Amino acid sequence: MxxxxxxxxxxxxxxxxxxxxxxxxxxxxxxxxxxxxxxxxxxxxxxxxxxxxxxxxxxxxxxxxxxxxxxxxxxxxxxxxxxxxxxxxxxxxxxxxxxxxxxxxxxxxxxxxxxxxxxxxxxxxxxxxxxxxxxxxxxxxxxxxxxxxxxxxxxxxxxxxxxxxxxxxxxxxxxxxxxxxxxxxxxxxxxxxxxxxxxxxxxxxxxxxxxxxxxxxxxxxxxxxxxxxxxxxxxxxxxxxxxxxxxxxxxxxxxxxxxxxxxxxxxxxxxxxxxxxxxxxxxxxxxxxxxxxxxxxxxxxxxxxxxxxxxxxxxxxxxxxxxxxxxxxxxxxxxxxxxxxxxxxxxxxxxxxxxxxxxxxxxxxxxxxxxxxxxxxxxNRPRSCPDPCSPPPQAEPAANVGLRADEPATTNVRSIFYANRLDLERIEELIPAGASVLDLGCGAGQLLSRLRARGSGALLGLELDPVAITQCVARDLCVVQRDLDRGLGVFRDRQFDVVVLSQTLQAMRRPDLVLREMLRVGATGIVSFPNFAHEAAVRQLLETGSSPVTEALPFPWWSSPSIRFFSIRDFEALCAQLGIRILSRIAIDSATGRQMHDDYNRRADMAICVLSGWD
Amino acid sequence: MxxxxxxxxxxxxxxxxxxxxxxxxxxxxxxxxxxxxxxxxxxxxxxxxxxxxxxxxxxxxxxxxxxxxxxxxxxxxxxxxxxxxxxxxxxxxxxxxxxxxxxxxxxxxxxxxxxxxxxxxxxxxxxxxxxxxxxxxxxxxxxxxxxxxxxxxxxxxxxxxxxxxxxxxxxxxxxxxxxxxxxxxxxxxxxxxxxxxxxxxxxxxxxxxxxxxxxxxxxxxxxxxxxxxxxxxxxxxxxxxxxxxxxxxxxxxxxxxxxxxxxxxxxxxxxxxxxxxxxxxxxxxxxxxxxxxxxxxxxxxxxxxxxxxxxxxxxxxxxxxxxxxxxxxxxxxxxxxxxxxxxxxxxxxxxxxxxxxxxxxxxxxxxxxxxxxxxxxxxNRPRSCPDPCSPPPQAEPAANVGLRADEPATTNVRSIFYANRLDLERIEELIPAGASVLDLGCGAGQLLSRLRARGSGALLGLELDPVAITQCVARDLCVVQRDLDRGLGVFRDRQFDVVVLSQTLQAMRRPDLVLREMLRVGATGIVSFPNFAHEAAVRQLLETGSSPVTEALPFPWWSSPSIRFFSIRDFEALCAQLGIRILSRIAIDSATGRQMHDDYNRRADMAICVLSGWD
CATH class of the missing domain: 3.40.50.1820 (Alpha/Beta hydrolase fold, catalytic domain)
Incomplete structure (x- = not known):
């Protein structure tokens, strides 16, 4: 040297x-x-x-x-x-x-x-x-x-x-x-x-x-x-x-x-x-x-x-x-x-x-x-996983992944951070115990840590940020640095029970390709995203003639990490076009934490969808 | 070798x-x-x-x-x-x-x-x-x-x-x-x-x-x-x-x-x-x-x-x-x-x-x-420039760059290509004869060719596409390959009379930085962009709950080259924030080619603005 x-x-x-x-x-x-x-x-x-x-x-x-x-x-x-x-x-x-x-x-x-x-x-x-x-x-x-x-x-x-x-x-x-x-x-x-x-x-x-x-x-x-x-x-x-x-x-x-x-x-x-x-x-x-x-x-x-x-x-x-x-x-x-x-x-x-x-x-x-x-x-990481080397099970159709009926009581905190936490709580509820999970954009491993604490199959995160990756490693979580826009070619079909993409789809160059890939490597996928057709956003656009800035879309138009703007309906249409089935959909008003059933494309500012690309 | x-x-x-x-x-x-x-x-x-x-x-x-x-x-x-x-x-x-x-x-x-x-x-x-x-x-x-x-x-x-x-x-x-x-x-x-x-x-x-x-x-x-x-x-x-x-x-x-x-x-x-x-x-x-x-x-x-x-x-x-x-x-x-x-x-x-x-x-x-x-x-290029080496004049405030009152008769062709041509025609009209021009995203040199034919100062294009660059070179236009998101650091303050950014701002990662840079190197700037608050777009969003697809915004949300969505009003607000003056603004309904004066943020689907960052 x-x-x-x-x-x-x-x-x-x-x-x-x-x-x-x-x-x-x-x-x-x-x-x-x-x-x-x-x-x-x-x-x-x-x-x-x-x-x-x-x-x-x-x-x-x-x-x-x-x-x-x-x-x-x-x-x-x-x-x-x-x-x-x-x-x-x-x-x-x-x-x-x-x-x-x-x-x-x-x-x-x-x-x-x-x-x-x-x-x-x-x-x-x-x-x-x-x-x-x-x-x-x-x-x-x-x-x-x-x-x-x-x-x-x-x-x-x-x-x-x-x-x-x-x-x-x-x-x-x-x-x-x-x-x-x-x-x-x-x-x-x-x-x-x-x-x-x-x-x-x-x-x-x-x-x-x-x-x-x-x-x-x-x-x-x-x-x-x-x-x-x-x-x-x-x-x-x-x-x-x-x-x-x-x-x-x-x-x-x-x-x-x-x-x-x-x-x-x-x-x-x-x-x-x-x-x-x-x-x-x-x-x-x-x-x-x-x-x-x-x-x-x-x-x-x-x-x-x-x-x-x-x-x-x-x-x-x-x-x-x-x-x-x-x-x-x-x-x-x-x-x-x-x-x-x-x-x-x-x-x-x-x-x-x-x-x-x-x-x-x-x-x-x-x-x-x-x-x-x-x-x-x-x-110096804690040794949290009993089995350090458990290959994920070979491709099996998704089992009991789906929407749970009970909604937890929520507080009234109005911030994007609250919305993010809410998001993770909901997603965690949707993942069955024991499932193997790939978390796309896992951050410092918040979701993965929760899942491991509950008992899970193999867990893996993909992330770009070096600091977040270092935090994951110190928590004994496996995380690999990857740009999602480059695809998930390394993974086998249905290598994971669940693939999660939380509040990240709107920052992707090609959301369609990312969706297709995540539903190839996962038996099911869980995606959360802000709804651009939310009434508050549309009202702003209509009344002020300006690009909306809301709780779910908190950044100015010229420097937002979001580069794709779509509604729940847009997302549904894309899934239909890609042959992806929406197994369940939670449309939430993040200000109240309430789930919206009627007229959700207008009333919810955030959605979480459970998807499958497999028959 | x-x-x-x-x-x-x-x-x-x-x-x-x-x-x-x-x-x-x-x-x-x-x-x-x-x-x-x-x-x-x-x-x-x-x-x-x-x-x-x-x-x-x-x-x-x-x-x-x-x-x-x-x-x-x-x-x-x-x-x-x-x-x-x-x-x-x-x-x-x-x-x-x-x-x-x-x-x-x-x-x-x-x-x-x-x-x-x-x-x-x-x-x-x-x-x-x-x-x-x-x-x-x-x-x-x-x-x-x-x-x-x-x-x-x-x-x-x-x-x-x-x-x-x-x-x-x-x-x-x-x-x-x-x-x-x-x-x-x-x-x-x-x-x-x-x-x-x-x-x-x-x-x-x-x-x-x-x-x-x-x-x-x-x-x-x-x-x-x-x-x-x-x-x-x-x-x-x-x-x-x-x-x-x-x-x-x-x-x-x-x-x-x-x-x-x-x-x-x-x-x-x-x-x-x-x-x-x-x-x-x-x-x-x-x-x-x-x-x-x-x-x-x-x-x-x-x-x-x-x-x-x-x-x-x-x-x-x-x-x-x-x-x-x-x-x-x-x-x-x-x-x-x-x-x-x-x-x-x-x-x-x-x-x-x-x-x-x-x-x-x-x-x-x-x-x-x-x-x-x-x-x-x-x-084999034609030798079109009489003076192959004319350094642009040192920084001088913009002279007679501005809006012309007369509007040319327009046809009724309904296509984005038509809108693009319309855009270039208008921009050409806004540029005084003899001006030195930097065209950001110059394509195959359509605008620069027109300007040269009329008589101009030094002309330069920046472009990413190699085929377009080759076409420019064959037309005896000067073009340099550059990613605009990396800035214009090479150019002096006010090196050009006019800097043009035609239908490109919405594809930039950081429109604010590009604007600031173009108005540093240009005495004036001319920017054209689609208006996201156009009534047709808002109506679509409101009525269908879907991300609008219009003449001015013709691509599906997941694969559009556009990654920034903003209205004329948004653009004006950003200019105000950046200390950029809007010398004139042409708001156009591209379907008819007509300029909109009243309620333009709703009625125009495209805008062309002449800007200056200098006092």
Whole structure:
């Protein structure tokens, strides 16, 4: 990963070593996924905090390509860790509460067995003979480490980039040991574009005359230039175009005079020279090749008969966070992973964080105010669901969803917020206990929380607002960030008993398409909306000649979130045209809370309809 | 640039040479922009078609980094050219009509003087001693070539990528010789990200042990691996993530067995190996360094006291086309160039083409149906404006803009199209002859054409639809693609006498912001919109309880382009709130074409208002 600044702590750390690290040698043979084995594996790791008596507070942190076991400072005298902003006492990953473990990965060069390690069978470094390893092998070594540490289950496993691949592999290959997984800026399979940059980097290493097929440890010169070139390419891919412009455009043609012998015609060139030159001082080219090949060959779908089949193995809730400007592990990949989990009814929450910082965002402070609370909320959420992984039942026709006759007494509060609460109360009444529910535009999970408190089937919310999503996650509700106007393609026909769209249809570009989609994925749908033909609105229009502003339509015409204006009758006509049946309709005067039966299209300012698109 | 397929014509071309190319030696000394000179410059060029008697049909084509003079086939026996899809008899750049010239650039390695050429002073190749050249030097050599060919003025200069930089340089530095310029997928200054990839590529060349400071021509080995690495990096940047996925994901881990000794673990790796290996067979590493440095140091703003000042030198109409997935020369750069031209009142049209093909799009057939007609229309447009470059007058208060009393006789055609025509007729009447006009949502230029026919000041349209933009360009109207909801930040206060927004306000997310902006950049504004309080609409709502569908509001509520519903009175209230004065108001019943004076908010279904935000 790119360092946040020219002056990182790498040198200090490399010089001082890792004084808090311990090394555990796992006796072999350590069988490898692609065949062959290692005679033994040394694992260099660090821990933070204390494993509690019930041994259920362990959090495993997986590092990225160039990381190591030193995830955080152990004390104020310690060298900075690579994730100090997130991990430590009182931080999002709170080491006062959790027992945090991080080990250098298999194949690495920071204490754990890798190509530079001595092969006990020959007494010489493995070098180019180090066997091909996989992400799964790295995770297997971590699992063996946990065995030795007496940690049977992980409260959570988390990681970003390559670390996210490992966390994902943990959840898929060791589901019985993982209680939750946090995947940041990662993918189930690198894109061909991302792959390309790794390939060119490796070619630069392979063609460095000092590479010598990886047998260079006893030589005077190492393939430093090849490794530096690979690192420079990597660096560019970790940043975003915007970050680079902001950082380097102002003094574009005024390079700094760094000590490394690479082109220094441009500001960004001196930065790359520095980063490339520095990297070879602390990293081994063979490890770079081994780890990048492991990343590049990581292809979860291929290994498990398809991505959905792989995700079906997951038993724990998964939190996915991606960053909008990350073009190396783009948000689309996180969406694909979320979709596969959703398709198999797995518990997943997902947020795409608006960020300028590119792939490195997960290591930087800039977006910490967003992903910090998200992770903290997820780690500390109450465990409210008895069954964390209950796939929704296969398509069954809607059962007892319908209008209840009894109307609760209502107060006389006159506000849109009151109307909204009223709306949710009514909708809750319409949903049978035990139903699985998809809430479109779920906000902070008000309705979903109520439903769960009553007892429900699988619950899922879709929402756009990051703050609301973070609140849902902290409440142990599953919520995925989605723009409803893009459809619900990820869900199966009738995947949910009920799909709810509360006070949102009027803000959709294409209400017809949203309705059709929600009644495809739901056996029934419940929609609430303001009635534009309400007498108060029409009277205003008629008497004042102005676009009405009412309790149900409270915004001025030029800045309203509502962009569609329709009456209950309009809605009914659209349903008829779409072949959607209205099973029941509650037309309400929100000022009084009363249900209107006669002349409802004139007398009600809000309607709630229960719908079905199925025969 | 990336080749469209594994099997390109490079080998055939290199083997067969360039049989139609001629070489002209310009006697020196040829002074260079950054100092120093070349004792002589040989220019290798090809021409197509015939220079006409009035010598006004010459089109100069500038090639990109790895291109050459062979832009197109000369006949069916000829090797393919790099832009055969665009240039040839009957094609967009029609060689039956135009005299097309293309020369290998200064610094290149395809016949024109470059680092591999013999320095007549030493009798040996320049190698690493080749002086630093610039884009301006390349253009200067082209200008000298034109002198020799007897071409004083160019009907057009066009190019993409580095070729676009040259075309831009032509327009800025030789304005008296250029009648129009077409800039594709280019920039006035590379981003730091794009720069980075060039820098890493050059570092790979410099660190190749066979580079030897560029003195390698008499050696057995050349810096082939360094050049191949540079080319591989370049290749990735020429494609888009989506193109790469489509091309390489299906057989991701099944590389082809290509003959070049680079990593072949992945499909995309074998492609890069092929492209890198092939490139070194036809290109010289020193040329790669020289040309890429010229591109990287191209910084039009720096050289001319700011980008706007540079663009102020342009005298000809400019056509800019960028491609949405081009992340190397991104659309934002074309927008910046267009903005600078607009800020100085220059004649510019600009289109961002929706494309999956990345930077290479301008060389590929995929988007030819869009950029082909655009270029063809621009090259063949009638020259309707006597003064192609008339900066709009500095801010002056609106003069005689206002309502005319006489109402033309109208027919009784009942259609929205009729209403639209009626609308334009009225608006045209409201605009004084000679006024400069900005038409927001100008469509195919119906109003602007009428205004020009009458005689007008500077005219400019903003539009989203690419087909409409192409039609405008073919009519010699200036039109820039813009989303009005993003504001009009590029324009100065009162840059135009009149800004028109015809039947578009109701489709805006934030009508208030659009109004404020249009009345900032216009001394006056003219807005037309449907009246939602028209009696027919209100009656429908009242009588049927349904959202009205009328002549002025012809779309169903769920799919209408209109997302804001307001009456004439609403509009007036908003103007009052924004401090905008309504200078005059025409309220029309579009069914009869009659203007309504009494009770207009009820009786008119459409309104046209003349506004001012200035005292």
């Amino acid at each position: 790119a360092d946040a600044a020219f002056d990182s702590s790498d040198a200090a750390r490399a010089a001082g070593g890792l004084p808090h690290a311990r090394t555990l040698t796992l006796p072999g043979p350590f069988a490898l996924r692609l065949g062959g084995s290692l005679p033994e594996v040394a694992v260099c790791y660090e821990t933070y905090g204390t494993l509690n008596a019930s041994r259920d507070n362990a959090v495993y942190v997986c590092h990225a390509l160039s990381g190591d076991s030193h995830v955080a400072r152990h004390d104020e005298h310690d060298a900075p860790g690579w994730w100090d902003i997130l991990v430590g006492p009182g931080k999002a990953v709170d080491t006062d509460r959790f027992f945090v473990i991080c080990a250098n990965v298999l194949g690495g060069c920071r204490g754990t067995t890798g190509p530079a390690s001595i092969d006990p069978r020959t007494g010489r470094p493995y070098g180019g003979d180090f066997p091909r390893i996989t992400i799964a092998d790295m995770v297997a070594a971590q699992a063996r480490l946990l065995d030795e540490l007496g940690v049977e289950r992980l409260h959570a496993v988390l990681g970003g980039s390559m670390g996210g691949m490992m966390a994902l592999c943990w959840a898929v290959e060791h589901p019985e040991r993982v209680d939750s997984a946090i995947l940041l800026a990662t993918t189930h399979c690198l894109s061909s574009q991302a792959l390309s940059f790794d390939i060119v980097g490796r070619n630069a290493i392979f063609k460095d005359p000092n590479y010598n097929n990886g047998q260079y440890y006893d030589r005077e010169h190492k393939p430093d230039h090849g490794l530096a070139i690979a690192r420079m390419i990597g660096h560019v891919t970790y940043l975003s175009d915007r970050t680079m412009s902001r950082k380097f455009d102002p003094d574009r043609e005024h390079p700094r005079d760094v000590a490394y012998a690479y082109e220094k015609e441009f500001s960004v060139g001196s930065y790359l020279a520095y980063q490339g030159g520095r990297f070879v001082e602390r990293f081994d080219a063979n490890s770079y090749v081994a780890l990048s090949l492991a990343m590049d060959h990581f292809n979860l779908g291929r290994d498990h008969g398809g991505l959905e089949a792989a995700m079906a193995r997951v038993r724990c809730p998964v939190l996915l966070a991606s960053f909008s400007s990350d073009w190396l592990f783009p948000p689309a990949h996180s969406r694909r992973m979320a979709d596969a989990l959703l398709a198999r009814g797995r518990r997943v929450s997902a947020l795409e964080i608006e960020s300028d910082c590119g792939h490195d965002a997960f290591l930087l402070e800039n977006d910490l105010p967003v992903y910090g609370p998200l992770i903290e909320g997820f780690l | 990336a080749d469209a397929a594994f099997d390109s014509s490079d080998a055939a071309r290199a083997a067969g040479g360039l049989p139609h190319a001629r070489t002209l030696t310009l006697p020196g000394p040829f002074a260079l922009r950054l100092g120093g000179s070349l004792p002589e410059v040989a220019v290798c060029y090809e021409t197509y078609g015939t220079l006409n008697a009035s010598r006004d049909n010459a089109v100069y084509v500038c090639h990109a980094l790895s291109g050459d003079s062979h832009v197109a086939r000369h006949d069916e026996h000829d090797a393919p050219g790099w832009w055969d899809i665009l240039v040839g008899p009957g094609k967009a750049v029609d060689t039956d009509r135009f005299f097309v010239i293309c020369a290998n650039v200064l610094g290149g390695c395809r016949g024109t003087t470059g680092p591999a050429s013999i320095d007549p002073r030493t009798g040996r190749p320049y190698g690493g001693d080749f002086p630093r050249i610039t884009i301006a030097d390349m253009v200067a050599a082209q200008a000298r070539l034109l002198d020799e060919l007897g071409v004083e003025r160019l009907h057009a200069v066009l190019g993409g990528s580095m070729g676009g930089m040259m075309a831009l340089c032509w327009a800025v530095e030789h304005p008296e010789r250029v009648d129009s310029a077409i800039l594709l997928a280019t920039t006035h200054c590379l981003s730091s990200q794009a720069l980075s990839f060039d820098i890493v590529g050059r570092n790979a060349i410099f660190k190749d042990p066979n580079y030897n400071n560029g003195q390698y021509y008499d050696r057995e080995h050349k810096p082939d691996h360094g050049l191949a690495i540079a080319r591989m990096i370049g290749h990735v940047t020429y494609l888009s993530d989506r193109t790469m996925s489509r091309k390489f994901d299906p057989d991701r881990e099944h590389p082809r067995d290509v003959a070049y000794a680079y990593e072949k673990e992945f499909s995309v790796g074998s492609y890069l190996a092929y492209q890198g290996g092939r490139f070194v067979e036809r290109f010289d590493a020193n040329s790669y360094v020289a040309l890429s440095l010229a591109m990287d140091h191209f910084n039009l703003g720096r050289d001319h006291g700011g980008l706007e000042a540079a663009m102020a030198r342009v005298r000809c109409p400019v056509l800019l086309a960028s491609f949405s997935s081009d992340w190397l020369f991104p659309p934002a750069h074309s927008r910046r160039m267009a903005d600078a031209l607009l800020a100085r009142g220059r004649r510019v049209s600009a289109l961002e083409i929706e494309s999956d093909c990345g930077h290479d799009a301008f060389l590929l057939e995929n988007d030819l149906p869009v950029y082909g007609p655009l270029i063809e229309g621009f090259l």
